[in-house]
Amino acid sequence: MNVTVEIEHRATDPQRHDWVCRSCHTHSDLAAMRELLYVCPQCGYHARIGARERIRQLTDPGSFTELWSGVKTLDPLGFVDLQTYPERVLEAQGKTGLAEAIVTGTATIADTACVLAVMDFGFMGGSMGSVVGEKLWRSAELAAGEHLPLVAVCSSGGARMQEGILSLMQMAKTSCAVDLITDAGVQFIALLVDPCTGGVVASFATLADICIAEPGAQLYFSGPRVIQQTTREALPAGFGSAERNLELGHLDAVVPRADLRDKLGAYLRLLKGGEGPERGETRGPAGRGTGRLAEAALDRAQAVAAYARRALVRGDRESPDEAQDAPA
Amino acid sequence: MHLSEEIERVQTKLKTLRHEAHRHDTWVTVEIARHKERPRTRDYIAHLIDGFEELKGDRLRADDPAIVGGLGWFRGRAVLVVGHQKGRTLDEQTLHNFGMARPEGYRKAQRLFALAERHRLPVLTFVDTPGAYPGVAAEEGGQARAIADTMLRMARLSVPVVATIIGEGGSGGALALAVADRVLMQENATYSVISPEGCAAILWRDADYAAQAAESLRPTASQLYDLGVIETVVREPRGGAQKDPEAAAEAVGAAITDALDELQQLDPEVRRRQRRERFRRLGAWADPEEGLPGAPFSPSRM
Numbered sequence: 001m002n003v004t005v006e007i008e009h010r011a012t013d014p015q016r017h018d019w020v021c022r023s024c025h026t027h028s029d030l031a032a033m034r035e036l037l038y039v040c041p042q043c044g045y046h047a048r049i050g051a052r053e054r055i056r057q058l059t060d061p062g063s064f065t066e067l068w069s070g071v072k073t074l075d076p077l078g079f080v081d082l083q084t085y086p087e088r089v090l091e092a093q094g095k096t097g098l099a100e101a102i103v104t105g106t107a108t109i110a111d112t113a114c115v116l117a118v119m120d121f122g123f124m125g126g127s128m129g130s131v132v133g134e135k136l137w138r139s140a141e142l143a144a145g146e147h148l149p150l151v152a153v154c155s156s157g158g159a160r161m162q163e164g165i166l167s168l169m170q171m172a173k174t175s176c177a178v179d180l181i182t183d184a185g186v187q188f189i190a191l192l193v194d195p196c197t198g199g200v201v202a203s204f205a206t207l208a209d210i211c212i213a214e215p216g217a218q219l220y221f222s223g224p225r226v227i228q229q230t231t232r233e234a235l236p237a238g239f240g241s242a243e244r245n246l247e248l249g250h251l252d253a254v255v256p257r258a259d260l261r262d263k264l265g266a267y268l269r270l271l272k273g274g275e276g277p278e279r280g281e282t283r284g285p286a287g288r289g290t291g292r293l294a295e296a297a298l299d300r301a302q303a304v305a306a307y308a309r310r311a312l313v314r315g316d317r318e319s320p321d322e323a324q325d326a327p328a
Numbered sequence: 329m330h331l332s333e334e335i336e337r338v339q340t341k342l343k344t345l346r347h348e349a350h351r352h353d354t355w356v357t358v359e360i361a362r363h364k365e366r367p368r369t370r371d372y373i374a375h376l377i378d379g380f381e382e383l384k385g386d387r388l389r390a391d392d393p394a395i396v397g398g399l400g401w402f403r404g405r406a407v408l409v410v411g412h413q414k415g416r417t418l419d420e421q422t423l424h425n426f427g428m429a430r431p432e433g434y435r436k437a438q439r440l441f442a443l444a445e446r447h448r449l450p451v452l453t454f455v456d457t458p459g460a461y462p463g464v465a466a467e468e469g470g471q472a473r474a475i476a477d478t479m480l481r482m483a484r485l486s487v488p489v490v491a492t493i494i495g496e497g498g499s500g501g502a503l504a505l506a507v508a509d510r511v512l513m514q515e516n517a518t519y520s521v522i523s524p525e526g527c528a529a530i531l532w533r534d535a536d537y538a539a540q541a542a543e544s545l546r547p548t549a550s551q552l553y554d555l556g557v558i559e560t561v562v563r564e565p566r567g568g569a570q571k572d573p574e575a576a577a578e579a580v581g582a583a584i585t586d587a588l589d590e591l592q593q594l595d596p597e598v599r600r601r602q603r604r605e606r607f608r609r610l611g612a613w614a615d616p617e618e619g620l621p622g623a624p625f626s627p628s629r630m
């Protein structure tokens with residue numbers, strides 16, 4: 001398996017025109033795969049994709065505004081294993097083109113404005129360190145302050161061991177972030193994608209109002225290897241899969257990638273309550289609608305992002321309601 | 329010229345030696361934290377809590393003996409106590425599953441927290457676990473959500489919450505009982521995101537590097553105090569708590585009293601917000617847009 005094939009935004013090799021399915025080994029045209037959202041046309045295998053590609057797929061075109069991209073990890077422990085921690089971070093940044101294992105901002109999804117946080121497994125295994133925790137906190141804080149729903153796409157191999165105890169503390173920090181949005185009464189939807197494991201599933205990801213996963217995603221706290229080393233138990237068929245988790249009652253739904261945007265949109269509108277969409281409101285298959293509500297949602301998402309930027313520069317996060325009066 | 333070279337050489341050597349000595353210290357602490365004779369949660373309950381009434385069961389399907397809980401009097405105050413229980417003899421350890429809780433254990437903690445909330449009782453937790461139990465039934469019974477929910481419910485308590493790390497604070501299974509207003513930690517306890525062996529196996533690809541991994545992880549009380557993760561280092565008798573359990577318990581009791589005295593002066597809503605802020609600050613990041621580096625030492629910017 002070649003990660004650069006699987007994770008679209010890293011497929012920079014001009015030589016490469018085909019995509020090989022990790023599950024059925026069928027070759028497909030790479031350009032065609034982009035249209036198919038990197039779901040194998042033969043067997044339906046959902047390939048892992050990076051945060052940027054995920055955002056392209058989920059959000060209405062042109063609606064995403066990134067926030068807090070400059071937040072950087074420090075090296076609080078001066079951690080050295082076979083490499084130093086800063087070396088590992090640099091390597092991950094080079095490989096992914098991302099500053100950290102999470103991308104955050106505002107967007108509209110099926111014409112509903114939201115705060116969006118997307119984790120990237122390609123960046124040090126999507127491990128949750130201080131930056132992931134801080135950007136999730138800011139996302140939750142902005143969502144709470146602005147009464148916008150929070151949508152989190154979760155994918156993680158677990159803790160950022162190089163940050164030691166501070167990595168563990170991000171489980172508590174992100175759970176406290178859920179406490180914050182619970183107080184504010186805003187909607188929180190988590191989409192769990194392959195693989196979503198360790199501290200992330202045992203904190204904010206499973207605390208969402210609605211928790212869904214992509215088909216075939218591996219979801220567990222302790223993995224098969226740890227279980228077998230510790231208990232020597234035989235694993236049941238499909239252990240940890242999204243489908244089995246659904247059966248066991250741990251998920252609300254398993255949703256194919258092609259349906260995700262509409263499904264998220266439906267959840268967001270329903271959780272918001274109140275009146276249904278206006279009659280005659282239309283939304284083309286390309287995503288962003290043209291009606292009044294669609295425009296209003298986009299304006300709102302962009303205004304909130306602009307507000308968050310100004311607040312950060314001025315340091316006055318005390319009065320988040322201001323953005324409601326801010327011109328779009 | 330010669331002299332300065334010599335000084336430099338000696339200084340380098342001294343640095344290496346200090347480094348080695350420190351590594352040695354960390355591993356010694358790991359061993360004391362796991363010592364078979366180290367006092368367990370039940371020992372602290374016996375020493376510190378009068379009229380303890382154990383309350384069992386998660387009210388759903390089972391009672392998990394890896395987590396014990398109940399009501400009692402702590403120095404004249406009615407409190408709820410919840411803690412991991414490891415056991416000492418092999419039989420006890422087997423009964424308590426070496427302090428590795430299943431979802432039933434975390435759900436028992438949750439329903440006991442709800443009890444404390446309803447009756448306005450301060451919550452004392454004792455943390456001593458290698459980690460949550462990594463078994464098939466535990467996983468499929470919702471271990472992940474059980475841990476997450478326990479943390480969220482602790483965060484939402486309006487009563488004072490004091491956690492004490494008394495042995496091994498192993499990963500999420502430990503943190504689930506430590507989302508507290510004040511986290512106290514005994515001098516020879518450890519608290520870490522992963523066991524040194526587990527960390528060595530992953531990052532060094534060889535579990536034999538456990539001592540080195542332990543040093544890198546900085547799991548000791550004084551190191552965690554420096555990182556702002558705990559509020560108080562509780563002194564232990566020379567050689568560790570197992571040498572004089574009664575004295576160890578007295579020191580823990582005194583530290584809990586101090587913490588409770590402070591916390592009970594706060595308005596419940598303020599206390600809850602401060603608890604949230606406490607965890608919001610933890611981490612080490614920098615934001616050039618903001619120009620203010622976030623660090624475990626820096627005060628909250630909110």
Ligand SMILES: [Zn+2]
Pocket residue numbers: 021022023024025026040041042043044045
């Ligand atoms: Zn296929």
